[in-house]
Amino acid sequence: MRLSYPSNVKVVKLPCTGRVDVLLILRAFESGVDGVYVAGCMEGECHFLRGNLRARRRVEYVKGLLEEVGLGGGRVEMFNMSASQGQLFAQFAREMTERIRSLGPSPVNKNVKREA
Amino acid sequence: MIVGNRKDFKEILEKLGSRRRVLVLGCNECVTVCGVGGEREVGVLSAELRLYWKKEGETFEVREHTLERQCDYEYIDQIRGFADEYDVILSMACGAGVQYVAEAYKTKLVLPAVNTTFLGVTIEQGVWSERCQGCGNCILDMTGGICPIARCSKSLLNGPCGGSSGGKCEIDNETDCAWQLIVDRLKESGQMERYEEILPVKDWRTGREGGPRKRVREDLRL
Ligand code: SF4
Ligand code: SF4
Numbered sequence: 001m002r003l004s005y006p007s008n009v010k011v012v013k014l015p016c017t018g019r020v021d022v023l024l025i026l027r028a029f030e031s032g033v034d035g036v037y038v039a040g041c042m043e044g045e046c047h048f049l050r051g052n053l054r055a056r057r058r059v060e061y062v063k064g065l066l067e068e069v070g071l072g073g074g075r076v077e078m079f080n081m082s083a084s085q086g087q088l089f090a091q092f093a094r095e096m097t098e099r100i101r102s103l104g105p106s107p108v109n110k111n112v113k114r115e116a
Numbered sequence: 117m118i119v120g121n122r123k124d125f126k127e128i129l130e131k132l133g134s135r136r137r138v139l140v141l142g143c144n145e146c147v148t149v150c151g152v153g154g155e156r157e158v159g160v161l162s163a164e165l166r167l168y169w170k171k172e173g174e175t176f177e178v179r180e181h182t183l184e185r186q187c188d189y190e191y192i193d194q195i196r197g198f199a200d201e202y203d204v205i206l207s208m209a210c211g212a213g214v215q216y217v218a219e220a221y222k223t224k225l226v227l228p229a230v231n232t233t234f235l236g237v238t239i240e241q242g243v244w245s246e247r248c249q250g251c252g253n254c255i256l257d258m259t260g261g262i263c264p265i266a267r268c269s270k271s272l273l274n275g276p277c278g279g280s281s282g283g284k285c286e287i288d289n290e291t292d293c294a295w296q297l298i299v300d301r302l303k304e305s306g307q308m309e310r311y312e313e314i315l316p317v318k319d320w321r322t323g324r325e326g327g328p329r330k331r332v333r334e335d336l337r338l
Contacts (some may be wrong), residue, residue, distance in 0.1 A: 023156065026163035030170075065160070068125040069168040107171040 003086050005093035017041070017078075018051025025062045025076060032109050035075040035100035036062075039089060042080050052080060074103055117146035117237075118210045119244045120230040122157065125164055128206070131227050135203035136174060138165065140229070141195070141217065142182030143209035150244050153208030153230050155182040161208065161229060177202070186213025192220045199224060235266075252322030252329065258310060260301030265318075267294035273315040 010033075014020065017040035028036050038059055040052035056078045063073030077096060081088040132138065140162045148154025162178045169176040179202065183191045186209035199205060204225045207214040211232040218226035234246040249266045255273075256263060265271045269287045275295030279286025285293045302308050320326065 023159050023163065026160065026167070030163055030166055065125075065164055066167075069164050070171055071167060108167055110171070110173065 003090040005090040006097040008097060009093045016046070016048050016051040017055035018046070018048055020055045020058055022058050022062055022065070025059070026065065029066070029071065029075070029106065029108065032106065034106045034109075035077075035096060035103070037077040037079055037092065037096045039079050039081060039092065042082050045082065071107060072103065074099065075106065117149055117235070118212075118232060119150045119234050119236045119246075120147060120152045120210055120232040122152055122161070122208075123229055123231055125161075125168075128161070128227075128229055129168070132204060132206070135225070136169065136176040137201065137203040138177070139179050139181060139195070139199060139202040139205045140165075141186065141205050141207045141209070142180075143186045143207075143213050144182055144184050145187075147209055147213075147230065148182075149238070151242070153210075155180075158182055158208055161206070186210075187216055189216070189220065192217055250323065251318070251320070252326070253319065255315065255318075258313070258315060259298045260305060260307060260310070262294060262298045262301055264294050264298065267292075267297070269294075273318060 017038050020038050025036050025038075038055050040055050041047070043052060043056075046052045059076055059078040062076050066075055067073045077099075079088075079092040079096075081092065140158050142148070142153050142155055142158035144154060147157075151157065158180045162180045165178050166176070179198070181195060183194060185191050186207060195205075199221055202224075204227055205217060205221065206227050206229050207217050208229045209217070210230065211228065214226060214228045214230075218224075235248040235250060236244050236246045239245050246266050248263055249271075251265050255265075264273060264275060268275055269285050269291070270277060272295065275298070276293055277286075277295075280293040280296055282289075283293055283296045285291040299311060302311050
């Protein structure tokens with residue numbers, strides 16, 4: 001399958017979404033990203049049983065933290081898809097890119113010069 | 117262990133006021149285990165502060181540091197070399213730790229980032245529950261190992277009250293009735309005769325009601 005997804009999406013590979021930690025996501029925002037989404041396996045199909053369910057809870061927790069600091073919870077999301085659903089992967093990448101575009105650049109970066 | 121809750125970010129910001137050089141100080145003991153004030157939570161609160169102030173375009177310095185304990189002078193002393201570089205120490209320890217840090221750094225502003233709530237146990241990963249109120253005269257031998265002071269909403273010594281229903285306390289249907297638990301446990305362990313004994317009025321002077329408490333063991337002193 002040769003599917004294209006927006007080139008602004010930077011993929012960070014992890015062995016399982018269960019590795020996703022609250023701090024990991026916060027660090028990404030500190031480094032200046034505009035949004036983060038976690039792409040996990042379908043619920044009920046985690047190789048480690050509950051990794052993706054835990055990741056979802058952590059994403060929810062980070063939403064709360066981002067609301068608190070005024071970045072807005074919409075900048076982080078969790079999506080589920082199976083390894084064979086490349087189409088979905090590309091679709092979620094577009095969906096999230098659109099959402100972040102409408103939210104605009106992270107306010108954390110407003111004092112940093114951005115490339116045009 | 118001592119269990120607490122993180123204060124709201126908004127409240128922490130308000131208390132910090134215009135101070136921007138902050139030492140976020142964690143503790144490696146109880147507050148680490150109950151996920152409120154250990155190294156990781158220090159990282160989360162510090163990240164929140166940095167994100168917020170970056171967003172506001174402010175200049176700031178947030179330093180993360182976690183001590184083995186904040187209730188022992190030897191550990192608190194470890195920050196002496198750099199504590200002075202900060203406007204404020206934001207302590208994520210229990211109330212005892214916050215106070216001991218404040219006592220050691222008399223000229224510094226020391227703020228609590230945690231609301232200390234109870235002495236309790238881990239029910240499961242991420243869930244904690246109250247077990248003891250440090251009354252200073254333990255009666256668990258009389259109550260099947262279940263504390264009516266901490267776990268009965270009315271701290272009744274001879275319960276249950278009329279509000280006990282279906283094993284739950286009248287305050288809400290999530291909370292077990294401590295006296296139902298006590299009776300069940302006494303039955304299970306063949307100690308029901310204990311239930312016939314009326315517990316006398318408790319002398320609360322051994323607890324907080326007797327004023328601040330202090331313990332001395334002469335043989336341990338140097
Ligand atoms: S009886 Fe007192 S010391 Fe014993 S568990 Fe209850 S509150 Fe704690
Ligand atoms: S219902 Fe049970 S736990 Fe609640 S106040 Fe009455 S005796 Fe105490």
